[in-house]
Amino acid sequence: MHEMSICESILSILKEQSRTQGFSRVERVCLEIGPLAGVEIDALEFGFDVVMRNSLAEGAKLEVHHCPAEAWCMQCAQTVSIKQRYDACSKCGSHQLQVTSGEELRIKELEVN
Amino acid sequence: MCNVCGCGPGEVRIESDPTGKKVSDHSHQHAHSYDHDHAHDHAHEHHHHEQGHKHHEHHGHDHPHHGDGTHDYGSGPAGASVPGMSQSRMIQLEHDILAKNNTYAAANRQYFSDHGILALNLVSSPGSGKTTLLVRTIEELADGVDAYVVEGDQQTSADADRIRATGAPAIQVNTGKGCHLDGHMVGHAVDHLAPKDGGILFIENVGNLVCPASFDLGEAHKVAILSVTEGEDKPLKYPDMFAAAGVVIINKVDLLPHLDFDIDAAITNARKVNPSIKVLKVSARTGEGMDAWLQWLTAARSMVLAGHQLAVAE
Secondary structure, three states: OOHHHHHHHHHHHHHHHHHHHOOOOEEEEEEEEOOOOOOOHHHHHHHHHHHHOOOOOOOOEEEEEEOOOEEEEOOOOEEEEOOOOOOOOOOOOOOOEEEEEOOOEEEEEEEEO | OOOOOOOOOOOOEEOEOOOOOEOOOOOOOOOOOOOOOOOOOOOOOOEEOOOOOOOOOOOOOOOOEOOOOOEEOOOOOOOOOOOOOOOOEEEEEEEEOOHHHHHHHHHHHHHHHHOOOEEEEEEEOOOOOHHHHHHHHHHHOOOOOOEEEEEEEOOOOHHHHHHHOOOOOEEEEEOOOOOOOOHHHHHHHHHHHOOOOOOEEEEEOOOOOOHHHOOOOOOOEEEEEEEOOOOOOHHHHOHHHHHHOOEEEEEOHHHHHHOOOOHHHHHHHHHHHOOOOEEEEOOOOOOOOHHHHHHHHHHHHHHHHOOOHHHHHO
16 A cells, blocks of 8 residues: 555655746646556545645546556567566466566656646 | 655654664654645736737637736636647656655665675565564674664564664664655665675565565665465565565475475466576574575675675675
8 A cells, every 4th residue: 555655756746846847736647557566546546636635736637547568578589468477478378578568657747737 | 744655754763773772753854855845826827918018919809807907818718828728738747756765765775885785675474584584694694794674664663672682783663654664764774773884784674565566775685585374376466576576585484394385386476477586495493494595695795795895805
């Protein structure tokens, strides 16, 4: 349950950006979260509303963009898509996979006033 | 409030100095540079034309005009100054949310590297025997190798007291509501510990296989501890942690004859998640497998010291 901490981090980034980019309200926060980032989206949405209360982002819309989880299969020498970390390669069944994407946890863009 | 862990002020406590003497409750005194919530309520309402210059090119559409002669373009959804655009704007950020923790972790890593310190982040479920393993490890470590411990728990200094009984300096970090240690708590604890160059720093994380996987502390390796009284499917249930760990210690192997735990299945599962993970079978109670673990520690320490001036001195 570190979704609350993640929301705190988001708020601190918003405050920092409001100073450097000169805005006073955040209308929408667009996140990019990979399926392997270890984040429960429902918990994040709950935490977001609570943490943003009484801040420059009170009532802001939270949008989550999911990106695919992919891994490099050493046996097939190609990128394959995976669902979980322990998935085998869908082509050859090997577990010699190097996760290449799916761990993203970042703020992609903001709509501000 | 702490940006990384979300804990409130005063909830994170670094309870004591390395000798066990009580010091004041830890207050977040260090560089929380962005914590202050200045109520900068800039009322940027775009009051155009205030200086009384001529109104021009108003092609028959309405703006809210105030009685005082100001035109307010800032209120209302259609109050845009550029046709077709709303007042709000988009900012492309691509900002890593855990960047702040990673900055603290990078500073810790640099410190450990500069001082030839092997830092290990010990992670497991509660009750896997981390503290018992640590106590035995410190007792069996070769003479001349200094061990230091950062103990993370939600509450109590019981674990740090057990470590101090071995003579090793230990700092207890109580995370309060937090479920994991973060880079910044560890940096602060290391300041208190002041480890000698060339030592080994064991960071015993909060018993939790979920969040500590995401929070880099600046360690050289994460060491996951899985005891045989848990399920052999744990690496699959908590894959993030086993993927992040360089070593898994399967602890309490002295109990294997009494249990249905399938140790080979546990190892297979760990390798599914992380094909390169090292597996050590240990009983911290009987001492079985401790030699291999101590050898691993020596090797890992040599890697840290390689190229460091301390290696030349030894």
